[in-house]
Amino acid sequence: MKICGPKLSLCGLIISVWGIIQLVSMGLFYYMNSVALLEDLPIEESYDDAKKFYADAENGYSMNAYNFVICSVWDYRIRQLLRMAGLTDGGSIFTSEFGVNSNSLQGVEDLGQTYDEGASNVADESLDSGVGESGLNDSDIRESDTVNVELMTSDLPRDILDNDLIVSDDDNDPRNLLMENEDWKAKERHVFILSSSGKPVYSRYGSEDKMVTLFGVMQALVSIIEDSDDTMESIHFGNNVIVFQRRGPLILVAVSKKRDSVVFLNNQLTYVYNQIVSVLTLMQINRIFKARQNYDLRRLLSGSERLIDHLLQFHETEPSIFVGGISCIPMPPSQRESISSAIVSTCSKIKNLVFAVLVANNRLITLVRKKRYSMSPSDLHLILNMVASSESLKTAEIWTPICLPHFNANGFLHAHVSYLTEDTQACLLLLTVDQEIFFQLSEAKMKLTERLKKNNSISVIDEVLKSPPSTWLSLHEIGVSKIRHFIYKCRKTYNVLSSPLQPPYDTPEDANKLFTKYQTTYFNMMDSNPQSQGYYQDSPEESVICLITDKYEILVAMEPLMKKQASLDLINRLIQWIQKEEDKFFLSNIPYL
């Protein structure tokens, strides 16, 4: 073709060189916090707090500057790959969020436009925020007026910089790890969350900002597969597996290096997604992304990373989670009843109270609920996770909105959370739909504490928590000492009972190994078609047996090389014992408010 001669290619070359120069200079402008570019910052439409606005703007500037630089020194190979992979609209996947398409004239024109319009808009906006706020300090005023803001970072008061957006500079923060770092690569399980436009939301290890490329590729893979009307599920390589989950506007990705089953990882991602819903509600997530596809969700989730981190940890180490049940603190049934009735009598007058939950040490003591409402185990796990991961709870009572996805994914409940007394592990949660009744609940809690103190319940709880688990459950005393460990779940009430970890499973590594074994067995059985009901594996280390019946599920680790019938007899004896004693371990009767 005549047109495609050297002239055209020269023309193309010039345009692309221009693009790179443009990108770098844009990066520089952003770095200098050029006010003209304010329009393009990922910040909210209006602010009523000037401090917050400045901090947001500052952050936005540094982020965009960084993005532009990345964009211009973009890894050539990946670009080429993805263009090949059918993304004819070029690097747009990556560049669109940065506002520029380095390869096209279109992009450059866009830039010019933004530049022109930007200036006037910024002036308006900063004026608005200035007017709304009366007490502006000096540095604030200087900042809103000046265009050349080099000195801004040094001049800003520390508390503005410490805005929740800024990642803490703690050296032990897992998010400080770099992707190139061997430690990062060696992590056994990764979890990433991103928006469908490729914006990072969460990464378990390493800073999301430094992994923009990786997030981009994940988004690209998912969207390429979606283009052909299909859904990405998993990638398998060696011992590793990567699981993808698409949830509305969010993409969740789990990477495991230890041969985890896909079902387990999907289960984990579902928990993580539920945690996000629990912070924001489904409705809000959908609304935000409907309005702005490339919204940076991290701004709304700031502070929740801790919750997700803890949830992942919790999900991997707590046996009751992966079988989908709840473990309770063991105690005589009469004692549990007296606590429940104390709660009922204290709280029954409070209108709009839906649940009252008493927990300790990641386990349930008792639960009281309004008629017609019920609490699903996975919602309860989110509550346990919140209690366990909030340090500030230790000293103060908290009033926080929380959404329970299985209860109502679109609305918040309001939770009054506090420990009964300062030196007990028992934590009380009062969940209501009424935003206004904090003081009423606070008062109710005081009353309840008094009552429980009076009837000795608190000291009973403390005693139970202090006493070694073997006082309640000793495999030796039941006469099944050949059973080394077990997890039992009642399928009707979702109660779970597991034996304490004794040698040879008393170190975290050994326990982890056992749980991995349980986990692969359990999910393999669920996953197979037709479903499997019984599993018996004998190996030199131990026998792992899993039985699933209509009434219960049980996972057992036993001494190896036993006679098959003998081991089944032992399990039967154990099950009979559990069923006889289940009042102590299980919360079978959930009283109404």
Place this chain on the structure above:
Amino acid sequence: MSVLRFSSAIFETCDVHYVFDPAFRRLEDESMTQRQPSKVSPKNFFIYNVCYGETEGQEEEKILFFHPRDTNVDVKMREVGLSEAIVKFAENFDAAECDAVHTKKTRKLFLQPEPNFWMIMTIHLPFGPRSSEVLEGSDYLGGDVETAVYQAVLKQAYSTARLFIGPFQSILDANNGDTTVLKKKLDDFFKRYLLDLRLADCDILNVFDGVQFLPLDRTTFLRSQCFVNLVEATFPVVSHSLLMYDGNLVWSGLNPEDVKVVYRYVCNSLLPKHLKANYLAKMGSSGSNVRLTRFVTGPDSLVDLVYSDKTPKVYLDKIQRPGFFHLVVYKVHDLVICLFLPKNKDPLRLELYRQLDVFLNERMSELITEIKSYRKSAPEQTEAPDTRYVYFNTMNLATKDSLRERKGNPSSDALVRALVRLHNHNVNLSKEGCLSSETFMRMSTDHWVIGRMSNFRQFYIAVERKKLSLQEVDDVAKRICENKLKGIFFHV
């Protein structure tokens, strides 16, 4: 016994073309009247080399082979690009090579058989009702497809291709990096290979890809070995040989890796074809006495004046001097001998075939009588019809199975799939250093599958008998083990 047959359907007219034809697949989907799930079918199959087409706009050079051939270039590029992107993405986390990608509707299998060469196969998952009890709604049945099976199918495709055209890189090297010759060779080979590939029939035996050995007593075995030695001594031009009886290997002078490829080719493609040709020849010339040659590969007739060299050339790899060989296969009744003669410029002469025929015919007939008499003295015990087993020894690739007997029944197929699962599980265990285990699994259909692993031996049993207790199943398994694997000690 692999299902990867090269037109193994012996007397069936060849209508396998639909396998790769998307239009046909659609027809199949609609006509299945909702109740039977569609079968696994291939979507595409391609080979590329990452070293080519690195400059923009010339990425197409990467592609060495793409099936279906009439695919739009853009689609081809997109598929290759996606595969490359996935491989690159995975490298971020671990150096392990990419094995498979699962999507809702497809499975994509990856294989890097030689550095920089990637073979990718995409298969459609079956689509239909989740189980026979469910009356409404259809789903993609990912759970019914065991990835390991198709991974093995892909590996077999490569090893067979290598048998005929040699290592891919060496072809490139011989042509100074020009891909034209390699492309032509790949095209010639895979065009036919893929036509005969029946994915839906693949199962755990593909995963093992083993060889069945003929059980013999010491004297008969020594006699067979003597015979092979004698052949090699009399005809020094023969460098390697392989002896088979009724689809079972008797003796081989090759490395097990090479044996399994040659064995698969001879048993699943050459012999069935030969049988079919003979049958057709007999039918066609009813009455007139057509004398059939005993050479499965070689000249059509030993008296032919116009002789052309028709032996296949195969590439043997795990020997001292790897290279191409003429594969001459000679068959007397059930006894088959494969002779490997180094390939040089001159074709094999008819004279050699005549000498071979004279030498082999009588001696092989004698050997057959001996083998037969031994087989009569030690008959195989048949098992209860509701149990099926597979045995595999990873060291010598020996397999033994009774899987094929009840093929096609959906519930039995599901049990055989469960065997693959058990096998995966055992492979993982042995990677972790646990070399022996015994696993029993009871399905919701009340059938059992059992897997035993001891050092390098694996034994899997499916029991389709209801209302058995664990102890009873254990007894059943033990009995089969004793009957079928005399002298092999299994311990946990």
